[in-house]
Amino acid sequence: MTATLTLPTVESALRAEDAVLDVTVAAGDGFLGRVPAGGSFRIVDLHGNQAADTLFYDADDVTNRYSAMDTIREQRAAYLTAGSRLLSQDGDPLVTITADTCGRHDTLGGACAQESNVVRYGMHTRHQHACRETFLRYGAPAGIGARELGHNVNFFMNVPLTPDGGLSFADGLSAPGRYVEVRAERDVLVLISNCPQLNNPCNGWDPTPIRLLGWTA
Numbered sequence: 283m284t285a286t287l288t289l290p291t292v293e294s295a296l297r298a299e300d301a302v303l304d305v306t307v308a309a310g311d312g313f314l315g316r317v318p319a320g321g322s323f324r325i326v327d328l329h330g331n332q333a334a335d336t337l338f339y340d341a342d343d344v345t346n347r348y349s350a351m352d353t354i355r356e357q358r359a360a361y362l363t364a365g366s367r368l369l370s371q372d373g374d375p376l377v378t379i380t381a382d383t384c385g386r387h388d389t390l391g392g393a394c395a396q397e398s399n400v401v402r403y404g405m406h407t408r409h410q411h412a413c414r415e416t417f418l419r420y421g422a423p424a425g426i427g428a429r430e431l432g433h434n435v436n437f438f439m440n441v442p443l444t445p446d447g448g449l450s451f452a453d454g455l456s457a458p459g460r461y462v463e464v465r466a467e468r469d470v471l472v473l474i475s476n477c478p479q480l481n482n483p484c485n486g487w488d489p490t491p492i493r494l495l496g497w498t499a
């Protein structure tokens with residue numbers, strides 16, 4: 283039996299032609315940017331089924347980073363969607379999801395690393411590029427190192443909870459052109475790894491580019 287999951291979506295009123303940031307991040311590449319308080323930031327899944335592994339930081343203190351644990355507990359829900367307020371480990375709101383045409387995003391599955399690839403998929407994956415390396419490379423100029431890498435958001439990634447409480451990596455719910463948009467609740471840094479994973483369906487077995495748009499308040 284195949285069940286079709288219909289999730290509520292919220293469109294944005296912001297227009298691409300008014301954006302002060304408009305960049306495309308290639309499959310497997312990364313991004314680091316600063317979003318001023320009140321500004322908006324959109325991630326567009328250009329081809330569909332692409333996981334955008336994302337971390338948020340207090341721009342003035344990168345040790346005050348996104349906390350999946352605090353966010354899930356305070357919103358009393360395991361998935362992220364429009365209305366989710368993403369909290370830091372100090373309990374400060376970093377961003378709020380203001381628009382979402384995909385409907386559900388994961389923050390339980392974590393980011394891929396060369397080490398986890400070896401454990402899950404075998405030694406032949408040891409030298410495949412992974413999100414953790416992208417986070418370290420793009421985070422370095424902002425003082426973000428291994429110590430500052432916490433649990434991340436996987437925008438557009440579908441990691442359904444099983445009835446017995448397990449996690450499963452499933453085929454994506456996203457599609458070409460779907461997007462998620464956040465509003466910064468303070469000055470934040472956004473660190474993205476446009477996931478290069480080839481060994482599970484998180485990218486539909488074929489990593490593709492994402493487009494990033496930004497607006498000031």
Ligand SMILES: [Zn+2]
Pocket residue numbers: 335393394395412413414475477478479
């Ligand atoms: Zn990854």
